[in-house]
Every structure is written in C-alpha cells, then in structure tokens.
Amino acid sequence: LAKEQGKGLLVLTYMSHKGAEQTFEKALLAGYGKPKPAYKVFARCAVTWKADGAIVGATRPEKIVKGKRILKGEDAIYAPGGGVQGGSLEEAGKSGADYLIIGRSILRAENPGEAAETLRERAWKAAGSRGRAT
Template sequence: MSLRRNRTTPRRSRQGLKRGESEEPYRDWIKHSSIDRRTRVVLALDLDGKAPSDLLEFGEALLDHTDEHVCGVRFGRQTVLNLGLSFTRRLTRRVHAGDLPCIIDDKLSDIGSTNEAITTAYYRLGFDAIIVNPSSGWKGGLEPVYRLSRKGGQGVIVLAYMSHPGAKETFGQRVFNGASRKPTYQYEKYARKAVDWDSDGIVVGATRPNIIRKLKPIVKGKVPVYSPGIGTQGGDIASARKAGSDYFIIGRSITRAQEPANISAKFARASFS
C-alpha cells in the first residue's frame, strides 16, 4: 500500500493543555476521545521493513487517513526500535496533534530500577500509557512504573491474556491461589492484580471471548478491557464486544488495507454502534 499525506485533515485543539500538567489523566483522555469520535478502536502501529524515514512518512500518512476513526494509537516496541528515538518522538507528536493518546506496548517486566528507567525513557518520548506484564510483581518490580505514571498522568495497562495460540501455555495455566491453595487460572490472578494495583486497563485477546467473559466480572466498573487480535488473527469485534471488551486494538487489518480510511471507519462503526 502506498499512502500520501493528507494535509487537509482537521486537527482538534486540546484547549492549550500540555501533557503531564493540568489535563485529564490517560484513562479519561481515551474515554473522552472514544465518546467524541464514536469509536473504540485503538490503531496498532507495528512498523518495520523500511528505512526509518520511510517508516515515519508511512506512519504519518496512515494517521492522516485514520485518526478521526480511532480513539488512541498503540506503538509496538519494534516500531520504536525501527524508527529510532528522534523519529519516534516526531510520530508521537503527530499523534498528539490529532488529539489522541499514545500507548507503548512494551509488555514490561523486569526489576524495579530497570522498569523505572525504561518507563521514564518512554514517557520522555511522548507516550501516555504503557502495557506491562505483571509477572514481575509489585514490590521491587512494577511499583515504580505505577508511581511514575500516577505522578505524570500516564496510564498502566496490564497484560492478562495474549491473542496467539501459545498463550494458553502460560497465561492459561492452572496455579494455586495463595494461602487458600485453591487452583485458579493465571489470567484470573493477573486480572485481580490489575484491579488491586488500580490499573488503567487489562489486555485480553479478542480471539478468547470466553476468557474476556470470565474476567469481566472481576474488572467490571474498575478496569477497562483492551482486546487485540481483531481481523488478521481471527478475532472479531462483535464477539469480543459481546463478551465485554471496551477497546479494540487493530493493526494489520487497517495498516495493510488498500483503503485504510474506509476500513478504519468500518471498524469504528462496528465498535460503537
């Protein structure tokens, strides 16, 4: 697909507010963006296979064609690595120019000092939320990520169940539940951790509507559900939405489409109608 920049696309003002100061926190921003645009679609940018300058141009053109139909933009980690820091910052600025929040999908899970350094670097690049893997736990693990995010108004989204088949080997394993010694599923423990930590979302693949349905009572009214895997991986908005998903992370079905504006508008209508 070859895209040209659409420089006539209107940009909406954020009323003079600056990120990290007095504006609404991430969770409110994406919620209001969703309501204003009548869409629950989060565009997934996984850019590779070209020179950094070409990737930047493609990403900017893609946003020109789709940003009125999405409520946020999620960057894959490979996008940052392939663009480099300077071009990543330019692309997050372009996302913000369209009044949209940026999510970095790092699936971060390390010791606290490393998590803190990585999170700080991402937020300096302009990201407004980060996806983490809860396997490193709270104390000495993810606590600094939450502390930094609360201070700056960013969001933390917890990975609960991935969209690929192999996820059942780890996220779907049976584990003992603390002192009670009663067996439960790993993804249920992760969802409860997300609630306990006052997270801004959990990720559950749209390819697993039965698991979304099981987790919704745990997080309902507290933590929204983000579901990737729509389209190319076999998930669909209708099933995930019926099961309880709040936002739909869609990448290749839009980014590889011949007419991304039309397909993103179609997904937007399906997500919000």
C-alpha cells in the same frame, strides 16, 4: 506508583495469539488460596494495583467475559487481535471489551482510511451503548 508519575497501567491478562493458553491457563499460587489460572491472577492484580485496564485478546471472548467479572467494572478491557488475527469485533464487543485494538486489518487494507472507518462502525455497533469514542 504509575498514577503518581502521571502514567497509566494496563495489565496483560490474556494474549490473543494461538498457543496463549499454554501460558495464561497455567495454575499459579498467588495468595488466593488454591491455584488459579494465570489470567485470573493477572486480572485480580489489575484490581489490586488500581490499573487503568486489562489486556485480553479479542480472539478469546470467553476470557473477556470472565475478566470483566473479576474486574467488576473497575477497569477497562483492551482487546487486541480483532480482524487479521481472527478475533471477531462483534463478539469481543458483546463480551465486554471497552477498546478494540485493530492494526493489521487497517495497515494491510487496499484503502486504510476506508478500512478504518468500516471497522470503527462495526466496533461501535458491537459495543452498543457501552462504546467509548477514541
């Protein structure tokens, strides 16, 4: 439906904040046999719904890896929470994040332009040949 309207769809799969596991690790019954953690159900929804991507916190590189497996390369992973929130850009990139969402590390920097450039360079190195320019 989103694509028919010229829109995109990102499925929130695992948030980056402390305590996210209280929601995203909860077992859900969702027609996949036995109960599965919510984040796995949400990642499968991204594939079923033909979403443009899934959001998985940069603070959870192990969930990025698991999400990437479920998505089977069909959807991009957007990873917020790098920098101030504690997520490692390098770990998120190596784990399979396609896009790193970085806000506060730039906004709170003494020189936001310089911070953005430094973070961009780090993100590109972390992504290697998989990197996408934005």
